[in-house]
Amino acid sequence: MLRGLAKSFDGKVAVGGVDLDVPAGSFYGLLGPNGAGKTTTLSMAVGLLRPDHGQAWVLGHDVWRDPIQAKRLFGVLPDGVRLFDRLSGAELLAYHGLLRGMDPAVVDQRARELLDVLALADAGNTLVVDYSAGMKKKIGLACALLHAPRLLVLDEPFEAVDPVAAALIRDILQRYVAGGGTVIFSSHVMAVVERLCTHVAILADGVIKRVGTLAEVTGERSLEDVFVEVVGGRTATGEELAWL
Amino acid sequence: MALTGQATQATEVAAAPRAVSPRHFVRLKLRIMGNSFRGQVWRVVLFSFGILFGLIYATAGFFAAAAAGLAGNTDAAFLVAAAGGGVVALSWTLLPLLFFGVDETIDPSRFALLPLPRRTLVVGLLTAALIGVPAAATLIATAGLVLSAGALGGAGAAVVQALGVLLGLVFCVAVSRAVTSAFANLLRSRRTRDLAAVLLAVSAALIGPLQIAINRASTNTDWRRFLPLSEVIGWTPFGAPYTAGFEAAAGHWLAALAKLALVVAAIAVLLWWWSRTIETAMVGTASLGPAARQGTPGAPVDQLFPRILRWARRDRFGAILAREVRYWWRDARRRSNLITFAVAALFVSAMVNFGEAIWGTEAGEPARDVAASPLTFTLSMIFVGTLAAVTLANQFGFDGSAYANDIIAGVPGRTQIAARAAAFTVYVLPLVVLIAVIIGVLVGEPTWIPMALGTLVGTFGCGLAANSMLSVIGAYALPETSNPFALNTGAGMARGLLSILSMVIGVVLAVPLLLGALFAGDVWLWVALPVGLAYGAGAAWLGSVIVGDVLDRRMPELLLTITPRR
Ligand SMILES: Nc1ncnc2c1ncn2[C@@H]1O[C@H](COP(=O)(O)OP(=O)(O)OP(=O)(O)O)[C@@H](O)[C@H]1O
Ligand SMILES: [Mg+2]
Numbered sequence: 001m002l003r004g005l006a007k008s009f010d011g012k013v014a015v016g017g018v019d020l021d022v023p024a025g026s027f028y029g030l031l032g033p034n035g036a037g038k039t040t041t042l043s044m045a046v047g048l049l050r051p052d053h054g055q056a057w058v059l060g061h062d063v064w065r066d067p068i069q070a071k072r073l074f075g076v077l078p079d080g081v082r083l084f085d086r087l088s089g090a091e092l093l094a095y096h097g098l099l100r101g102m103d104p105a106v107v108d109q110r111a112r113e114l115l116d117v118l119a120l121a122d123a124g125n126t127l128v129v130d131y132s133a134g135m136k137k138k139i140g141l142a143c144a145l146l147h148a149p150r151l152l153v154l155d156e157p158f159e160a161v162d163p164v165a166a167a168l169i170r171d172i173l174q175r176y177v178a179g180g181g182t183v184i185f186s187s188h189v190m191a192v193v194e195r196l197c198t199h200v201a202i203l204a205d206g207v208i209k210r211v212g213t214l215a216e217v218t219g220e221r222s223l224e225d226v227f228v229e230v231v232g233g234r235t236a237t238g239e240e241l242a243w244l
Numbered sequence: 245m246a247l248t249g250q251a252t253q254a255t256e257v258a259a260a261p262r263a264v265s266p267r268h269f270v271r272l273k274l275r276i277m278g279n280s281f282r283g284q285v286w287r288v289v290l291f292s293f294g295i296l297f298g299l300i301y302a303t304a305g306f307f308a309a310a311a312a313g314l315a316g317n318t319d320a321a322f323l324v325a326a327a328g329g330g331v332v333a334l335s336w337t338l339l340p341l342l343f344f345g346v347d348e349t350i351d352p353s354r355f356a357l358l359p360l361p362r363r364t365l366v367v368g369l370l371t372a373a374l375i376g377v378p379a380a381a382t383l384i385a386t387a388g389l390v391l392s393a394g395a396l397g398g399a400g401a402a403v404v405q406a407l408g409v410l411l412g413l414v415f416c417v418a419v420s421r422a423v424t425s426a427f428a429n430l431l432r433s434r435r436t437r438d439l440a441a442v443l444l445a446v447s448a449a450l451i452g453p454l455q456i457a458i459n460r461a462s463t464n465t466d467w468r469r470f471l472p473l474s475e476v477i478g479w480t481p482f483g484a485p486y487t488a489g490f491e492a493a494a495g496h497w498l499a500a501l502a503k504l505a506l507v508v509a510a511i512a513v514l515l516w517w518w519s520r521t522i523e524t525a526m527v528g529t530a531s532l533g534p535a536a537r538q539g540t541p542g543a544p545v546d547q548l549f550p551r552i553l554r555w556a557r558r559d560r561f562g563a564i565l566a567r568e569v570r571y572w573w574r575d576a577r578r579r580s581n582l583i584t585f586a587v588a589a590l591f592v593s594a595m596v597n598f599g600e601a602i603w604g605t606e607a608g609e610p611a612r613d614v615a616a617s618p619l620t621f622t623l624s625m626i627f628v629g630t631l632a633a634v635t636l637a638n639q640f641g642f643d644g645s646a647y648a649n650d651i652i653a654g655v656p657g658r659t660q661i662a663a664r665a666a667a668f669t670v671y672v673l674p675l676v677v678l679i680a681v682i683i684g685v686l687v688g689e690p691t692w693i694p695m696a697l698g699t700l701v702g703t704f705g706c707g708l709a710a711n712s713m714l715s716v717i718g719a720y721a722l723p724e725t726s727n728p729f730a731l732n733t734g735a736g737m738a739r740g741l742l743s744i745l746s747m748v749i750g751v752v753l754a755v756p757l758l759l760g761a762l763f764a765g766d767v768w769l770w771v772a773l774p775v776g777l778a779y780g781a782g783a784a785w786l787g788s789v790i791v792g793d794v795l796d797r798r799m800p801e802l803l804l805t806i807t808p809r810r
Contacts, residue, residue: 046652047651047652047654047799047800048648048651048652048800048803049800049803049804050800050801067654068654068656071652071653071654072654076652078648078652080645081645081646081648081649082644082645082646083646083649084567084571084643084646084649085646086570086571086574086575087548087567087570088547090544090547090548091544091547091548091567091570093544094544094545094547094548094563095548095563095566095567096649096653097544097545098545098548098558098559098560098562098563099560099563099564099649099650099653099655100653101559101560104545104558107544107545108543108544108545111544111545112543112544127574143649
């Protein structure tokens with residue numbers, strides 16, 4: 001679905017030609033060290049960042065040529081992007097629902113359900129600015145799910161959420177995929193990726209290093225070992241920081 | 245970055261801490277300014293423009309300040325010093341609130357975690373604030389007074405005046421910081437509604453006495469009538485630093501010293517006040533929004549729509565409309581813009597219309613109560629209409645990265661622009677009606693009110709179109725601080741230019757209304773309202789169509805320009 005996506009900032013290459021086929025019904029994990037270009041890639045795939053080269057399709061619709069149709073099909077949890085956080089949780093969900101052109105009655109019903117399931121109903125009328133980091137992730141996820149999209153693009157959905165919420169989110173996503181949806185998400189949590197994903201891709205320095213089904217990529221070893229091998233880098237300190 | 249360098253310097257060597265001096269703050273500011281120019285050509289261009297404008301103003305100011313003294317006219321020199329200096333200092337107090345914001349290259353709240361004594365922090369921040377084009381321009385312009393005082397009273401007076409000019413600069417910078425920071429705190433607090441009411445009431449109450457004072461003054465057109473007034477200004481901190489040298493030149497050395505002491509005391513008080521407000525901003529109020537409201541558990545969609553929007557359709561347009569209406573009140577930055585617009589509009593239109601009374605009446609002729617002409621009246625209404633729309637010139641910048649959510653949802657540009665304009669109109673329309681009525685009644689010409697309304701709505705509509713366009717092609721990022729007046733380096737210039745540009749465009753678009761006022765005669769009093777309404781609505785609609793299409797093509801680029809770089 002992604003073809004030769006590339007982007008550089010001020011001459012510095014952030015993503016240098018990424019090809020990625022995300023099969024419908026797959027649970028796709030995108031891995032990579034900090035600064036690898038995951039956020040940049042996903043932003044280009046959903047129409048937030050104009051690529052220098054390449055194309056992105058969602059179920060046959062070009063995100064950059066035919067944005068209205070393509071955007072209808074996916075829900076996105078972007079990273080490093082604020083929500084309209086001076087609304088309360090319920091208001092925010094209502095806003096997103098109407099923005100997606102949904103029927104108000106459906107919006108009401110789904111918003112209530114999502115707030116209850118994600119344990120955000122207690123927050124009541126607290127504005128989203130005043131939510132904790134994990135709560136913000138959860139409400140962001142709820143916004144992405146609200147219009148029941150065919151594809152979910154999630155940037156670090158497990159960051160900052162507590163173990164109970166993480167288990168809940170895993171469950172939601174698994175049910176979603178079982179129901180025919182497709183998920184692509186980036187994460188640094190190997191255990192989650194190993195447990196959930198059918199496919200993984202490892203991105204480093206803006207290019208794909210490994211890609212395939214989970215079994216193809218890991219083989220006999222654990223995902224973490226493969227990741228460290230592909231990415232390189234040190235995992236232990238030597239003489240430095242002795243003063244700490 | 246330099247900031248972290250500072251941090252380690254302050255914390256790491258706990259055993260033998262090196263003192264942090266203002267020099268560090270200056271270096272920090274210069275470094276951040278330098279970094280912010282990297283690879284951003286337009287910023288460099290804007291900054292150069294800023295320097296150019298600053299130089300032009302400074303030179304003009306310098307000669308204006310020096311002229312009277314060099315010509316040997318003691319009274320005129322004193323008047324220039326008091327009035328000119330007073331105006332400069334007052335501009336430093338008010339303009340940041342209205343148009344330019346304050347340059348928060350160094351954000352005070354970034355220092356919250358560093359073990360710095362309050363004194364060091366405030367003195368350092370003040371020193372850093374002294375670096376910049378406006379401060380340099382002010383210094384050059386007011387330096388003309390040194391020449392003036394020296395010509396009148398010799399070297400001694402010149403030295404006193406030089407001291408005064410330097411102190412005056414420090415006072416200006418300190419007052420601008422203290423006032424914006426205190427205002428920011430007030431606007432953040434939950435009592436904003438009261439504050440807005442108080443400000444409006446005070447400015448409305450001031451109009452009455454102002455009218456009387458101007459009427460008195462207008463019976464006598466000789467400029468010397470302002471001398472007693474300038475004496476008074478000279479004894480306020482606003483005029484004191486600039487008149488000290490002239491007291492010395494006249495031989496009143498004691499008065500000169502007293503004036504300098506007055507300024508020093510004022511600066512001390514301001515700095516104390518500023519440090520207090522910085523501290524409350526740094527600790528207490530973590531919440532950027534108003535308190536969580538009580539109750540109203542209704543359906544989510546109904547919660548989103550405020551009471552005045554019950555009628556709105558529950559669709560995309562309605563959703564953006566409702567969110568924007570909520571945001572204009574809940575976001576401190578937008579709210580401060582709204583409030584300052586309301587106060588400024590009322591004040592300026594009152595001033596313009598009563599100002600007519602001074603210049604319009606012949607000396608000796610018994611002054612009419614107020615002498616306003618339909619032309620100045622129309623002009624002032626055009627000004628208010630365009631000023632209202634200028635608030636939208638960076639409407640997407642208010643959102644910052646949150647705008648990404650609308651892009652992801654695939655909102656069509658036309659809907660986006662139209663809904664935003666409509667939401668702003670929900671606030672501006674009542675204000676504008678109020679202003680038209682108040683000014684119309686005060687001027688003593690209630691029959692002009694329909695014309696005023698027509699002009700206001702017409703220009704406001706044109707302004708909406710012009711500013712929507714600017715907000716798409718000229719957007720810039722606002723820093724994510726709690727100070728609603730804060731701007732990034734160089735953005736002050738951008739904001740100023742953008743405001744001026746949008747006002748010019750708005751006025752040009754409103755020319756037909758002005759022509760109507762000039763040539764249509766008495767009929768205009770009655771046709772102005774329908775014509776203005778149609779003209780404004782048409783312009784706003786056409787604007788939303790054209791700008792919407794531009795927006796459709798530029799969404800990601802717009803997002804990139806308004807995302808603050810952290
Ligand atoms: N707006 C920008 N301007 C300049 N460079 C940028 C910008 N956004 C990202 N980059 C650069 O692009 C590279 C990739 O960044 P990206 O955010 O995609 O990484 P990531 O894989 O999401 O990292 P993380 O795991 O830390 O979230 C980085 O080197 C970053 O410095
Ligand atoms: Mg990332």
